[in-house]
Amino acid sequence: MNGCPNRCLHCWLGHMPNKRMGDCSDRFIMDCFSPFFRRIAFYSWLREPDFCDDYVRRWEKDLALSKGVKPKRFELASFWRIVRDDAYIPFLRSVGVKKVQLTLFGLKDTQDRYVGRSGAFEEVLGATDRLIQGGVIPRWQCFINEENRDEIVELLRLCGRIRRDSCPDLELFVHEGTCDGENRRLYPIRIQRQHVPAEVIPVYLNWSGLLTEKECCGMLKDDLSAPAFPVGNEITLNISNEYDVYYNYTNMSAPWIIGNLKTDPPGELVRRIVTGDTAALRAVGKCTWSGLVDRFGDFSSDRVFSLEDYQMYLINNYLENLPAPGDL
Numbered sequence: 001m002n003g004c005p006n007r008c009l010h011c012w013l014g015h016m017p018n019k020r021m022g023d024c025s026d027r028f029i030m031d032c033f034s035p036f037f038r039r040i041a042f043y044s045w046l047r048e049p050d051f052c053d054d055y056v057r058r059w060e061k062d063l064a065l066s067k068g069v070k071p072k073r074f075e076l077a078s079f080w081r082i083v084r085d086d087a088y089i090p091f092l093r094s095v096g097v098k099k100v101q102l103t104l105f106g107l108k109d110t111q112d113r114y115v116g117r118s119g120a121f122e123e124v125l126g127a128t129d130r131l132i133q134g135g136v137i138p139r140w141q142c143f144i145n146e147e148n149r150d151e152i153v154e155l156l157r158l159c160g161r162i163r164r165d166s167c168p169d170l171e172l173f174v175h176e177g178t179c180d181g182e183n184r185r186l187y188p189i190r191i192q193r194q195h196v197p198a199e200v201i202p203v204y205l206n207w208s209g210l211l212t213e214k215e216c217c218g219m220l221k222d223d224l225s226a227p228a229f230p231v232g233n234e235i236t237l238n239i240s241n242e243y244d245v246y247y248n249y250t251n252m253s254a255p256w257i258i259g260n261l262k263t264d265p266p267g268e269l270v271r272r273i274v275t276g277d278t279a280a281l282r283a284v285g286k287c288t289w290s291g292l293v294d295r296f297g298d299f300s301s302d303r304v305f306s307l308e309d310y311q312m313y314l315i316n317n318y319l320e321n322l323p324a325p326g327d328l
Contacts, residue, residue: 001020001021001025001026001044001045001052001058001241002020002021002044002045002051002052002058003018003019003020003051003241004018004046004047004048004051005048005051005078005080005117006047006048006080006115006116006117006120007115007116007117008103008114008115008116008182009105009113009114009116009182009183009185009186010103010105010114010143010177010182010183010186011047011181011182011183012177012178012180012181012182012183012250012251013046013047013181013238013251013252014181014182014251014252014253015182016240016241016252017241018241019241019242020241021241025243026042026044026061026062026065027065028261029042029239029243029261030042030065030067032261032266032269033266033270034067035266036266036267036270037067038067038068039067039068039069040066040067040068040069041066041069041070041071041072042062042065042066042071043062043071044058044061044062046238048076048078048079048080049076049077049078050077050078050081050088051078051080051081055078055081055088055091056091059095073092073095073096073097075097075098075099075100075101075139076100076101077092077097077100079100079102079123079124079127080123082100082123082126082127082130082131083123083126083127083130089130089131089134089135089136090134092134092136093134093135093136097136098136098137099136099137099138099139099171100127100131100136100137100138100139101138101139101140101141102124102127102128102138102139102140102141103124103140103141103142103143104121104124104140104141104142104143104155105142105143105148106147106148106151106152106155107121107151107154107155108121108122110147110148110151111124114143128140128162128167128170129166132166132167132170137167137169137170137171138167138170138171139170139171139172139173140155140159140170140171140172140173141173141175142155142156142172142173142174142175143174143175143176143177144174144175144176144191144196144200144204145176145186145189145190145191146189146190146191146192146195147189149191149195149196149197149200150197152174152197152200153197153199153200155172156172156174156199156200156203159172172203173203173204173205174200174203174204174205175204175205175206176190176191176304176305178309178312179305179309179310179312179313180250180251180309180312180313180316181250181251181252181253184251184313184316187303187313190303190304191303191304192212192301192302192303192304193210193212193302193304194302196304206306209306210304210305210306211304211305211306211307211310212301212302212303212304212305213297213298213301213302213303213304213305213310214298214299214300214301214302216293216297216305216307216310216311217293217297217298217299218299219307220289220290220292220293220297220311220314221290221293221294221297221299222290223288223289223290224288224289224290225288225289226284226285226286226287226288226289227284227285227287227289227292227311227315228285229247229249229276229281229284230276231273231274231275231276235247235273235274236248237258237273238252239261240252242260243260243261243262244257244258244259244260245257245258245259245260245261245269245273246258247273249312250312250315250316251316253316253319253320255279255280255283255319255320255322256278256280256319257278257279258272258273258278259272280319283318283319283322284315284318284319287315287318289311289314292314292315292317292318293314295317295318296313296314296317296318297314
């Protein structure tokens, strides 16, 4: 509802213009969904929580708006705010936050470029120090690719020094990230398994289950089933600042729009949501994994994926090459 200070090159949701939504937009959104669901947790952010100056009132309003269930704090916070607001970490502790995840892409120049603004590297280090001093454990999330792999090793060493000197509980993990949204643009420099530095392997997330693209292709090449996205009993939706509605399992791009809260009747919108009756899912349902991997897969590639992330990569390649959503 208040935008995001960053334009990260890995953002799986995709970039959109910052546009502050009106003060009554939250109630409007809840009023659209409330007649149809017994339990709704409302969150007023998509990317970086607490970016707004009145984050305490905003959190209290999220709690008040929610119906039958409380929103969670997770382990996310605004590192932009941590280094600018002395009252922020005490607030985080007051709402039960014990750990905060901070994202790193490399050393200074790389970090600043990937976050999209100067000073981002120093801010993450400053936020780490402030969290430690404030009694909150930092967790470093590092995204690795062919461009930054040596810098990730340096970050691992820096983490070791901080553990030794001031915070033995500092956590660090490394992964390649999804391959949708902005991160799909980084496919050409996606890390190859044989290029992951040996020092990184012990902290690489799900290393034992990691697959190369050619292994994913081999698993899917004879699979004649269609991609399926069962809705399930718990639905998470993302609402853009233009009131477009999306499921939250991939990027917020045009093919994935379910509908719009301003232009579609709420009952019809909810019907599409709970039945999966959307343009993207109808189009994807006509595909097979075999056909998708034959068209978009690279059977010689050692780029690393989880199978689920690779499947979403294939699907988004397919949808990007379709006509506009209204023409599907």
